[in-house]
Amino acid sequence: MGKLTNPKAELLEFVPRPSRPPVVVTYGFTGWLKKHLFGGFWNTLQTIAVFSLLYLLLKPFIEWSVIDAVWVASTRRECLEISPDGACWAGVITWFNNLIYGRYPDELQWRINLGFGLGLVWLMPLVLKKLKNKIGIAIMAVVLYPFLANYLFIGGEPNGLHYIIACVALAYLMMIYINIILIYTGCQLLEQYLEPLLERISPKKAALLSHVACWFVLSLLIVSIFQGVQLQHVPIDMWGGLFLTVVISSFAIVMALPIGVFLALGRRSNMPVIKWFSIAIIELVRSVPMITVLFMSVTMMPLFFPNTMDLNKLSQVIIAVCIFAGAYMAETVRGGLQAISPGQFDAAKSVGLGYWQTMFLIILPQALKLMIPNIVTSFISMFKDTTLVSIIGLFDIMLMARNISIDKDWYGLHSEPLVAISFIFFIVCYGMSQYSQSLEKKLKTSR
Amino acid sequence: MNNKITDISSQEKNSGTIAIKVDGLNKWFDKFHVLKDISMSVLEKKIIVICGPSGSGKSTLIRCLNHLELFQEGSVSIFGQELLNDKKSATLIRENVGMLFQNFNLFPHLTILKNCTLGPIWLKKIPESKAVEQAMVLLDRVGVSKLVSKYPGQISGGQQQRVAIARALAMEPRIMLFDEPTSALDPEMIKKVLDVMIDLAESGMTMICVTHEMQFAHQVADQIIFMSDGEIVETGPPEQVLKNPKWDRTSHFLQHILSHTS
Numbered sequence: 001m002g003k004l005t006n007p008k009a010e011l012l013e014f015v016p017r018p019s020r021p022p023v024v025v026t027y028g029f030t031g032w033l034k035k036h037l038f039g040g041f042w043n044t045l046q047t048i049a050v051f052s053l054l055y056l057l058l059k060p061f062i063e064w065s066v067i068d069a070v071w072v073a074s075t076r077r078e079c080l081e082i083s084p085d086g087a088c089w090a091g092v093i094t095w096f097n098n099l100i101y102g103r104y105p106d107e108l109q110w111r112i113n114l115g116f117g118l119g120l121v122w123l124m125p126l127v128l129k130k131l132k133n134k135i136g137i138a139i140m141a142v143v144l145y146p147f148l149a150n151y152l153f154i155g156g157e158p159n160g161l162h163y164i165i166a167c168v169a170l171a172y173l174m175m176i177y178i179n180i181i182l183i184y185t186g187c188q189l190l191e192q193y194l195e196p197l198l199e200r201i202s203p204k205k206a207a208l209l210s211h212v213a214c215w216f217v218l219s220l221l222i223v224s225i226f227q228g229v230q231l232q233h234v235p236i237d238m239w240g241g242l243f244l245t246v247v248i249s250s251f252a253i254v255m256a257l258p259i260g261v262f263l264a265l266g267r268r269s270n271m272p273v274i275k276w277f278s279i280a281i282i283e284l285v286r287s288v289p290m291i292t293v294l295f296m297s298v299t300m301m302p303l304f305f306p307n308t309m310d311l312n313k314l315s316q317v318i319i320a321v322c323i324f325a326g327a328y329m330a331e332t333v334r335g336g337l338q339a340i341s342p343g344q345f346d347a348a349k350s351v352g353l354g355y356w357q358t359m360f361l362i363i364l365p366q367a368l369k370l371m372i373p374n375i376v377t378s379f380i381s382m383f384k385d386t387t388l389v390s391i392i393g394l395f396d397i398m399l400m401a402r403n404i405s406i407d408k409d410w411y412g413l414h415s416e417p418l419v420a421i422s423f424i425f426f427i428v429c430y431g432m433s434q435y436s437q438s439l440e441k442k443l444k445t446s447r
Numbered sequence: 448m449n450n451k452i453t454d455i456s457s458q459e460k461n462s463g464t465i466a467i468k469v470d471g472l473n474k475w476f477d478k479f480h481v482l483k484d485i486s487m488s489v490l491e492k493k494i495i496v497i498c499g500p501s502g503s504g505k506s507t508l509i510r511c512l513n514h515l516e517l518f519q520e521g522s523v524s525i526f527g528q529e530l531l532n533d534k535k536s537a538t539l540i541r542e543n544v545g546m547l548f549q550n551f552n553l554f555p556h557l558t559i560l561k562n563c564t565l566g567p568i569w570l571k572k573i574p575e576s577k578a579v580e581q582a583m584v585l586l587d588r589v590g591v592s593k594l595v596s597k598y599p600g601q602i603s604g605g606q607q608q609r610v611a612i613a614r615a616l617a618m619e620p621r622i623m624l625f626d627e628p629t630s631a632l633d634p635e636m637i638k639k640v641l642d643v644m645i646d647l648a649e650s651g652m653t654m655i656c657v658t659h660e661m662q663f664a665h666q667v668a669d670q671i672i673f674m675s676d677g678e679i680v681e682t683g684p685p686e687q688v689l690k691n692p693k694w695d696r697t698s699h700f701l702q703h704i705l706s707h708t709s
Contacts, residue, residue, distance in 0.1 A: 341550075341552075343548060343550050343552040344552060344554070346510075346515055346546075346548065346552060347548065347552035347553070347554070347611075348554075349513075349514075349515060349537075349541065350513060350515065350541060350544075350545065350546035350548075350615070351541075351565070351566040351570075351614065351615070351618060352538060352541040352542055352566060352570050352618060353566070353569065353570065354534070354538065355534075357569055357570075361565065361569065362554055365556045366554075366555065366556050369556065443556075445555060445556055445598040445600060445601075
């Protein structure tokens with residue numbers, strides 16, 4: 001070490017050259033065209049060949065779907081009279097409401113919109129920078145929001161436990177937003193106004209107590225306000241369309257990760273019972289087709305529950321889909337866990353972290369970040385796989401699309417509804433994939 | 448059992464607390480006997496350097512000291528606390544023992560500052576503001592206080608290793624274990640890491656270093672342990688082990704190392 005330095009004392013000092021901006025390689029759009037599409041004879045030839053092939057393939061589709069298409073008509077016969085070779089979008093447009101909401105009564109569909117709207121409103125604070133306790137908000141969204149949404153969707157008398165939980169959830173949401181307003185106007189949090197009062201009773205837990213107290217008061221307020229509002233009961237049989245697809249797949253997507261994480265940790269566990277149990281579930285579920293699992297959920301699941309518990313078809317299906325999704329997710333997560341170097345476990349242990357702390361603070365954040373592309377791929381395929389529930393008679397978007405062709409006005413209209421729902425699926429799935437990519441960029445921490 | 452007690456502090460037995468006591472330690476990886484009857488004791492505030500050819504069990508030995516590796520026979524006690532084969536004992540031991548690794552092993556998803564405050568916040572239950580304050584002092588001490596908001600992937604190896612030292616110190620350990628802390632670094636960075644280690648040694652930390660930096664060993668070590676094939680071949684003060692080793696095996700190894708570094 002020290003000996004290696006040069007003995008000559010008077011050396012010139014080395015000053016690094018300043019960095020230059022990178023050389024620009026493309027010159028606008030035409031430059032790009034020249035470089036990538038028409039650079040040289042063969043490149044030009046290939047470009048022309050590919051484009052003419054595309055033209056040949058796309059032309060008939062565009063003629064069918066846009067140029068010759070019929071947008072306004074009252075029956076399929078009318079469509080065929082106007083343009084026999086074009087698509088009959090009029091049928092899809094007439095049925096569009098049913099594609100989205102299934103057989104849910106038209107005048108009550110605002111409740112579905114409100115339900116999903118509240119979900120978005122609940123998740124929006126998660127992007128705010130000033131807000132703390134985001135994990136709490138997210139967990140509450142997972143735990144409480146389903147009750148609120150379900151109450152809105154299904155309706156019923158404003159009494160009973162379900163109504164109260166829905167009100168408690170709404171109170172929590174209100175509290176988040178009151179606090180956001182208070183934070184951004186520079187005031188204290190709502191519960192901090194109450195804290196000095198409660199400090200006399202229990203100084204240590206004053207913060208928690210005042211939080212709960214505010215929540216409780218707001219809940220009472222909301223329970224009494226909405227006491228007079230009657231939401232008409234809509235039985236689950238009436239749910240359908242994209243709405244039902246989203247309900248089932250969001251359960252699957254939200255539950256898949258926790259189930260998957262615990263199954264994956266279980267599979268790597270040293271405790272034999274947990275290990276074999278996890279392996280059994282993962283391998284069993286993965287080796288059985290999803291349709292089988294769905295049929296079994298409807299016919300066999302009631303055998304495993306007490307007679308007094310009246311499970312409807314939807315909840316049976318949701319349980320089955322969640323387990324299915326979780327088992328697949330477990331293997332995805334396990335792949336991520338294996339990519340983490342053993343050194344990270346050593347380091348976490350040497351700092352003194354226990355098993356769960358090591359997993360949730362050190363290993364899983366890294367593993368899940370690595371697995372974002374795979375996780376989102378699973379999410380996308382889960383979203384698409386839920387169309388299989390149409391086979392066991394749930395009126396999801398797929399079954400609604402098939403039903404257009406047996407409607408007496410639109411008899412035989414097969415392709416157009418399928419093209420339309422493909423388009424809807426594409427928008428949703430492409431959105432998920434884009435979101436995952438922006439998430440990856442945001443979470444990137446190394447060079 | 449053939450217990451060659453290699454008590455490296457026999458002359459000073461009454462002059463300090465025994466920090467680490469290893470007695471008849473045996474360990475096997477499957478059928479491979481990695482550690483053979485290791486016995487030693489280390490007094491508080493002493494610096495021990497363990498050297499030897501690769502595969503001689505040096506790393507395994509110090510990993511046994513903070514329960515990263517389990518052993519099949521013998522006993523290890525840290526400040527009188529026996530190391531048992533359960534989680535509770537592991538947590539108790541790790542409170543007192545910090546460790547550095549060859550590959551730094553910083554947590555890549557956390558900033559430098561959070562790497563250093565994670566342990567104190569979650570384990571010592573120190574409020575965040577205070578943990579940050581303490582971490583800043585330590586990061587300043589190891590000379591990386593300008594990098595606190597960067598991620599480990601954005602700083603050099605030498606800086607990472609110094610952050611790792613700060614992270615270990617944040618838990619206020621009484622003993623620090625170093626597992627070849629400079630082996631993955633280039634010479635310019637080695638110097639800075641060694642400077643921090645020397646500073647640490649002078650502040651009275653009990654240290655056990657597995658390293659091939661003989662100059663460092665010569666400068667700060669109280670004892671050098673030379674290991675080969677899972678056994679302690681030779682032990683003594685640096686002057687003795689480095690200048691006139693008793694065993695042929697030691698001098699052979701030292702010749703190799705010294706001819707390589709100079």
